[in-house]
Each structure stands twice: as structure tokens, then as C-alpha cells.
Amino acid sequence: MNAPSLTASSRRAGRAWLVGAAIAALLLPVLPVSAAAAADEVTWTVRTASNSLGSDRTNFTYTIDPGGSLTDALVVANHGTDPVTLEVYASDGFTSDDGQLSLLVADEPSKAIGAWITPQNGVITVAPGEDVTVPFTVAVPDAATPGDYAGGIVTSLTVPDAAAGVNVDRRLGIRVNLRVGGELAPALAVEDTVVTWGGGLNPFAGADATITYTLHNVGNTAISAHPAAQVSGPSACSRWMPWTPATSPSCSRESRGHRR
Structure with a gap:
């Protein structure tokens, strides 16, 4: 089952923002692979893999003690007519000024959940009509502070826009919720x-x-x-x-x- 979509877009010369509501899944529209395709056409989707951790999930939600780890997977499906090559990475989440959940862009270093998630493949190519399963590992450091963390695992396509002189970045991602075990202190x-x-x-x-x-x-x-x-x-x-x-x-x- 595909996660619900959230419409937004960003243009960047060196960076682009992923902006979305704090909902179960965060999705941004993508730039089509084919130059002849419409500007708002979506050619791929992302979903959580069905495995021992759950099926038909709309996000990744874990509870892991410091020093613990687990392996899960993201499924990327190409619904277009051309192969699509995507970057896959994880990012820390943060609350924007308007109270929405955002993710750091790829060139901004993550210090928490984005740094603790490692995809098996940083770049994937998905053939038309096919899907690819991308395993990833969540490894929580021994010294991690207990509490709740939010981030996301993202697939990204960046294409130069010669007319505007910038790169156009379209991303699809799924939110990751992590609770690190230990004493909780809500305040x-x-x-x-x-x-x-x-x-x-x-x-x-x-x-x-x-x-x-x-x-x-x-x-x-x-x-x-x-x-x-x-x-x-x-x-x-x-x-x-x-x-x-x-x-x-x-x-x-x-x-x-x-x-x-």
C-alpha cells in the first residue's frame, strides 16, 4: 500500500527543503525522468516493506535501546516508461517555525536518526514497471539520549533546469519515528x-x-x-x-x- 502523498516542491542551487506536515508519512512530488513528461508527473512511489516488523505500514516506527539495531526495508516502484535512478539517504527531522515537520537536505549533516540509518544502497536504478527493495539498518549508539526522534528515509531525483539555471530536486520519503529506550521526561x-x-x-x-x-x-x-x-x-x-x-x-x- 502506498503512503499518502503531500504536495510541495522546492528549487535549489545547492540545497532544497523537504517540508511537510507531521503525519504518518511524508511525501514530496518528484521531477519526471523524461524531459517530455509533464512537470508534475510522478513516476515512482515508495512504501514500507512487508516483513516481520509489520505489513501495510504508513511509516517506520521503532523502539530501540541504546546500542541496539535492526534491519528494515523500503520498496521503490517505477510507474513510468523510462528507468529512474535515485539517491537514497536518511535525514534528521526538525520542527519548522509554522509547527510542521521538515527534514534536513542531503548536504546538511544529520546528528541523530539521520546518522543512525544506513541504506544498503545509496543509489538505485529502477526499471519501468519494476520495483526495488532497499534494505537499511537502524543502529542506535551506546551513548544515545533516551527519548523520541523523528526523521525520514528519502529517495531523491535532481535534474538541472537550464532555463532557470538551478537544479530541481524532487523527493519521495517516508517518516521514521524512533523511541530510544530509557527514562522519559516530557516537559x-x-x-x-x-x-x-x-x-x-x-x-x-x-x-x-x-x-x-x-x-x-x-x-x-x-x-x-x-x-x-x-x-x-x-x-x-x-x-x-x-x-x-x-x-x-x-x-x-x-x-x-x-x-x-
């Missing part, structure tokens, strides 16, 4: 909080407050957060009741905050 910090009041100097006039803050995962596990904010004081109360010195200024209203 979340709210940082750089800024409150902007949309009203004037009159505290009795209604207005909205905009709260901007940064959520920082300071622990070693993946965390899902549901942000909410609370504003207290006379301005918060004036939306529904007149405020006087006899009225308690501790009235508060809860509102949804803006994440950054």
Missing part, C-alpha cells in the same frame, strides 16, 4: 509571551487582546499541546459588565491564544 515551556491590547485608553471599552508565545519542547518525548490563554483585570471584565472600584478586578475571560 513543555511557554516562552517569549507578548500581550497586545487592541483597545484604547478607556478600560471600559470592549476590545480584543492578542497573545503571542513560543511553545518549546524542553523534554525528550513528543508532545501534543492544546493552547489556551486567560486574560484578567478590568479590561477583561468590561466586555460584559461595567467596572467600578466596588467590582472585583479579578474577573477573567479565557480565550484561544496565537501560537508561534
